[in-house]
Every structure is written in structure tokens, then in C-alpha cells.
Amino acid sequence: MREGRPGGKVEGLRKGKPRILVRAFRTRYWRPGTDFIAEIIKAIGKHARDGDFLAISEKAICTSLGRIVDEARIKPSSLSKALALWVKWVWGYFLGPFCHLRPETIAKLRSYPIKEGAAHKQVALRLTGLLTALTWGSEGGIDGSNLPFSYVSIPLEPREATRIARWIAKQVRSKLGIHITVLIVDSDRTYRLGPLYISPRLTAIRGIIGGLGIIAYLLGNALGLKSYPTPVASSRPGIAPELALRLASAA
Template sequence: MKAYPITTRYIKRGEDFIPIIIDAIRNSGIKLEDGDFIVLSEKMVSTAEGNFVDESKFEPGILAYFCYYWSKYLWGYALGKLLNIKEEKIKNLRKLPKKETLRHKETVIRTVGLRYALKPYAEGGLDLTNVPGTYVSPLPKDPKKWAERLYNEVKKEFGVDVVVMVADTDATYRIFKWYITALPYAINGIISGIGVLGFLLGRLAEIFKVGGFAGCTPLAIAGNKVYKNYSIDQFVRIAFICDRVHNTIKNINEVLEKYNSYVITEEILEKLKHTPVVVVKIKEEYIPNR
């Protein structure tokens, strides 16, 4: 398979992205065919829903302090090493900014629950790297609706029967024959809603060689019924490939390095290149550049 990122302008809160994507695909020069996958970033879907939460509205409580120290010290100096978390992420945990992290942890606790705030990073799908100001964006409220809307519009405009997937960058793990994620929800076939426990089990599966990281997490799928012939392993692999070709800020430390700020403004977002849509051609062979 081969993945093609589709460039769009920055899509603002509450803005309908469907016509923007249709125009972007039309201008990309890519010819869509039956059975192709169109994979959407969950962030774009949440943004279109206006699904933002203002972290500045929350005053950190005792559980937020607990989660801050838990992440910075227990994950940063003990669990991170034991569970083979990447060294770069461990370093980032050790230098977590206290004020911003406390508000973020409080937001996670109130929005999705303590079991997600105990995760060291990417807590419950709340994204703070590609939204403006002090806002964070939870997972979409209704990703299936948006996937079906785009599917119908693509069929109408291009006359092709594709598969539309909404996917999150957070991991799906395989444990023996089961698949699990630390996100609040995922497509059928992936165990979800268990928070930090999903992360712990996934890391342990890798250490004991009974599974491990399988890919990124699909949240919703709509369209061509051919997708019913695919396995969970194939879905999460497609989501992972798309995550690799997205051009986006991956973590808040990138913002600090580039703009000397932990706060992202709309001006910063408008300067960045955005590829929230990826077209995946299943039958096209990927040949790496030499």
C-alpha cells in the first residue's frame, strides 16, 4: 500500500471541513479508485465539532497534583525505564512544566476521568498541540457521522466507492490475539475505555514478547463494504502509516523549541503545513526513495 498526505489550510473551530477536503483531493492530482482509504485526523473532526475545552477554566485539585508528580517522577524516573518508553519521552516527562501540566491533568480528570490522567502522556486523547490558546481538544463526539458524510460526498463528487476512517495517533496494542488501547473508545474489536491500564498492558505485552505495539487507533469507519474483509491488525497498520506521513506538531516541546512558548496561537497554526487527510491506495506498492 502507499499513502498520500493531502495538504489543506488550517481548519478553524466549528468550520465544516468536508468541502475543504473535497477541493484538496481534487487539486492534489490523485485519482481516487474504489476501495481506496481516506483517513482523517481525529483532531480535524473534533475541531469541526467545536469540541474544545478551555484548560484555564479549571483550578487544579489534589488529584491533579498527584497525577503531575506521578507523571514527572514515577513515570519519568522509574516506570518509564522499566516499560522501555523512548528516552526522548522520558526526558520530556522529567521537564514537565508544573503550572501547565497541573491544569492539563485537572482538565483530563474532569473531562474523561482519573484513569486517563494517570497515563504519562496523550491522556485520553486530549490534544493540546494543534489547538489555539489554552484549549485542548478531546476525541470527536461523533466520528462515525463525519466519516459517513465524507464518504457520501466523495461518492457524489468523484463517483467512487471508498472507505473513510477517522483515526487517532494514540497506540493500539496486541496482547496475544486481543487488541487494546488506552483511549476512551475505538472501533469494534479493540478493547477501550480502561485508561492507563491499557497502556500498561500494552507495554508489558511487548516486554514479555506476547504482543506489543500494533499501530494507531481507528475511531470510526464508513463506506465501501470491502472494509469488512480487513482485520483489526490491518486497520491499525493503515492508521499508523497515515500517522507517519501527517505533517503536524507531535508534542508540546516542539512548540517550545520553535516558538519559545507553551501556548499555540492561531497565528502559529496558520503558518504550519497541515495534512489532516491521507489517501491510502491499498493495491499500490510502496517503493522507498533510494
């Protein structure tokens, strides 16, 4: 992504703000053990320029690093079983409608599988804590979409995500001779509450209050706050949250 020039494809255009030109790159599916640096270099090598921004899916990185868990092997606790019932009954009949969730989502919550759900909640409790485990899905960045069977990807800690973003930028600079800003992005939402940005999950971006779990989710959805995908970390120290959120949305 780069600041816009006439004639290019424009994403995220808003009056009074620089345009963002977006190019999407296709790679093969990143499995555990994939050399994602090689995949990135191969994909962007002929297109990237100095000053560009590169947004990368956190889940793709986590999968390639082997940060995945088979929830079929997890033994749920009494608390995680209670949380599965919480999703089925409280989210299905009260909080779901309160947060204006779509009817098809509410229908799925009301048929939430208790056994599998309890195992998932056990993983969420262990890795992200109670506040995020109280949400109905994608707790703290834990994500099972596009993964086989009962596997889920485990989100990066903010410091680790920053280290990886800087490492990717350093490798691009070393191999291609260009300076870019790397942004690791998650589809979980960040919400704008007046002058504040709040997120259910942790993020390394300064200016975003992360780790609020169900509190941020309820506020964001019940009040209909403007939301964005969450920038998890950036290779550029001190990147403005407004810019990081615009880039995450454009990606």
C-alpha cells in the same frame, strides 16, 4: 489508499497481504469553523476512486468542529494536582524507565509543570476518566500538539466519530459520485497482545478493546508489544480490526 497495483508507491507492504498504495493530501490548516467537507472534496476530487480508503486525523476534525478547550481557564481539583505530581515523580522515576521511555521523554517528565499539568489532568479526569488520566500524556486522545497557547483538542466519542465518518463518506458519494471508506485515525497507540488488540483510548472499531487507559499503556510499553496508530471509527460497518490497523499505520 487502495489495494496496490504494479508501479505505485507502496506503504505497509507485508508478505502474503495485499499491498496498500498511499497518497498524502495537503490542505490548509483546519481552524474552528473550517468547512472540512469542502477541504476534503477539493483535496481528493481528482484522485479518489471507487473502493478507496480515506484516513483523516481525528484532531483535525475536532479542531474544525470547535472541540477545543483552553486549559488556562480550568481550575484544578486536589485530585488533578495529585495526578500532576504522579506524572512528575512516579512516571519520571519509576514507570517511565519501566516502560522503556526515551531518556529525553523521562527528562521532560521529571520537570513536569505542576500548575499547567494539574489543569490538564482536570480536563482528562472530566472527559476521559481516571484510568486514562493516570497515563503521562495524550490521555484518551486529548491532544495539545499543533494548537496555540494552552488549547487542547477534545476527542470524539465512538458513536459520534462513526456518525462523522459515515457523513463524510456520504458527502463524498453525493458530490463526487464515488464510494469510499472513511477512517478517522488518532496517533495514540493500539497494542497487539497475542490475539487481542488493546488501546488506552476508546474506539468504535469492533475487535479492539479500548478505554483501558494506563493498563494498556503499561502492558504495551513494558512488554514491547507491536503498536499501531488507533483507528477511532470507520464509515464501513464491521471493518476488520487488522485491516483498520494496517490502514491507520499506512496513513
